[in-house]
Amino acid sequence: MKKKDILTYYHPVLRRKAKEVSAEEETGVLIKKMKKVLKKEEGVGLAAPQIGAAKRVVIVNTADEQMVAFLNPVIKEKSKETTVVKEGCLSVRGVWINVERSRKVTAEFLTEEGKKMEIEAEGMMATILQHEIDHLEGKLIIDKVNFLQKIKILASYYFQKYVRAR
DSSP states (O other): GGGSSSSSSGGGGGGGGOOOOTTSSOOHHHHHHHHHHHHHOOOOOOEEGGGOOBSSSSEEETTSSSSEEEEEEEEEEOSEEEEEEEEETTTTTTTEEEEEEEEEEEEEETTTOEEEEEEEEEHHHHHHHHHHHHHTOOGGGGGGGOOHHHHHHHHHHIIIITTOOO
């Protein structure tokens, strides 16, 4: 796999709202590819838009190193209690941003087999789910900062990506 298997900022697919997958839709090939990319990149989560598929599919690498697929995930509840975590993103490499997120979330999703499930997640798992579901809505971590911070971050990002790479 090449680095360009993961789309980087500012690819238009990353800004598009992903479409739901149906229970009849064959998602096995997409999930297999996502798991392979996530393993190679040693990430904790990956959303389908990051590899160019505008579909509501997320893969999360759990604490016990199991990769779990979430189809059509939706956050149903968020705790009022929040936490600030320094987040990075495979689509915005080299950028780390302090992001405030709910400490606990409840999400509904379909399994790979099409079974409707619900998960109550807290801590790191809650953060990962919120981050990846943001991708499905066309949002990135750089959208979590104010305009001036965003300009500074993007200037640094483009310098690393295009000037230093030469």
